[in-house]
Amino acid sequence: MIGVMVELPGEAAPLRHFFAVGHLDRAKAEWTAIDNAMQIGRVAASPVAGLEPVHAIAELSPRMVKLHALRPGEVRPLGLKLPRRWISI
Secondary structure, three states, X not given: XXXXXXXXXXXXXXXXXXXXXXXXXXXXXXXXXXXXXXOOOEEOOOOEOOEOOEEEOOOXXXXXXXXXXXXXXXXXXXXXXXXXXXXXX
């Protein structure tokens, strides 16, 4: 799961959007999330409130990937709230 800080019109500060990305390689997952975040708005260029503009939140377990049917290479936007149901127990 990748968090990307996105600047939106009318918002005082960038907001963190979450993405589930079906790549095992962390760097590739981050770049894929950035590409998708750019469809929402401009990606922040510097840290916001101590958070990097793009950062890995958690590695998705094979169980969660299967449970949510996330295909290899697929990206799912998960919204603004931390999607706890995607994080392994």
